[in-house]
Amino acid sequence: MQIRYAFSELGTGLRRNVTMTVAVVVTVWISLVLFGLGLLVRSEVALVKGFWYDKVQIAVFMCNDVSSSPQCADGAVSGAQRTEIEQALSTNPEVRKVYHESQQQAYARYQEIYKDAATADIVKPVDLQESFRVSLKNPEQYQGVQSAVQGLPGVFSVQDSREVLEPLFKGLNGLQWISIGLAGGLLIAGVLQIGNTIRLTVFSRRREIGIMRLVGASNFYIQLPFIVESVVAALVGAALACGTLAFTPWVTAKLRTDVRVVPWIGWEETITTMPVLAALGILLAIIASFITLRKYLTV
Incomplete structure (x- = not known):
């Protein structure tokens, strides 16, 4: 009603x-x-x-012959230093996978991205740095990886793609x-x-x-x-x-x-x-x- x-x-x-x-x-x-x-x-x-975040990577750039930073005073990264860096990354519990990018591979990627730039013909492979690209198990937990390799001999810099995103x-x-x-x-x-x-x-x-x-x-x-x-x-x-x-x-x-x-x-x-x-x-x-x-x- x-x-x-x-x-x-x-x-x-x-x-x-x-x-x-x-x-x-x-x-x-x-x-x-x-x-x-x-x-x-x-x-x-x-x-x-x-x-x-699933694609967040940490890039560990290594010293080359033209690096002018204090941590690269001894010149380009040596084989022993490269092995030490890779071991520190691969044994870290926060790391899912480690990829190595040589100077030639970095140059090929540079040419693909900046093929129309005025500097495309000026930059040479020796001007670029080889690096380790680190894929993380949890993108929110990356500080441990940074601290594990930051300051190691042969490491030029450590960059987190989260800084861009x-x-x-x-x-x-x-x-x-x-x-x-x-x-x-x-x-x-x-x-x-x-x-x-x-x-x-x-x-x-x-x-x-x-x-x-x-x-x-x-x-x-x-x-x-x-x-x-x-x-x-x-x-x-x-x-x-x-x-x-x-x-x-x-x-x-x-x-x-x-x-x-x-x-x-x-x-x-x-x-x-x-x-x-x-x-x-x-x-x-x-x-x-x-x-x-x-x-x-x-x-």
Whole structure:
């Protein structure tokens, strides 16, 4: 009986407050889109981290004949020094695999990367350094490998590719929190908008509510139509938000073709986000309704 009454009053309530209802729908729509984008950016960051962290390597560059640093005062790395460095790396428990790159291999890779650069014909194999490329078991644990070889005779420098990737991850994380922060502000605006709509509706129906009090209607019976109206408006906004985010896989499919150096999220991450938005929209509507009705509806 209560549910039937609530839905019978739904159309009437929405028609009485068309402008405010539209405002609620649009506010919830925009705020949930931004919140959903924040969740998708977080998924993208996790995907990129998982992809690149698996490829994180430590590069141990060895001295050559043209190295001018103090640790290379004795000249190019000797065979004994090279063996000592390789043994220190291969026996380290944090290391998964060790690859050796000779000067000739480094030169071939240099020519492939910088083939169009003006210095491509100037640089010679003897100008480059041979190195050990270290693949880690856990990309988060690399300090032990660095400390094991840093300062060994014949070692010119130790570089971690995380140093290059970390600014990218920080930028993506910053974008994620900016999106969620903006969404949070709009979600608060949505709660206030829903509350304002309910307050105006209560005021416009004060006589009807007074009659219901006189005939002994319960608090919940009186409050239910307002709650249903706000939930319906929030669900419409959530549906529009989900429809907007449905374009995300089409965008990432284009990026996947044009930018292949990183993986991109797709339908799986987008579909997973949609129920969260719907649930959040309903939760916001219910919270706003109860708070506003408790304050403005004395029963």
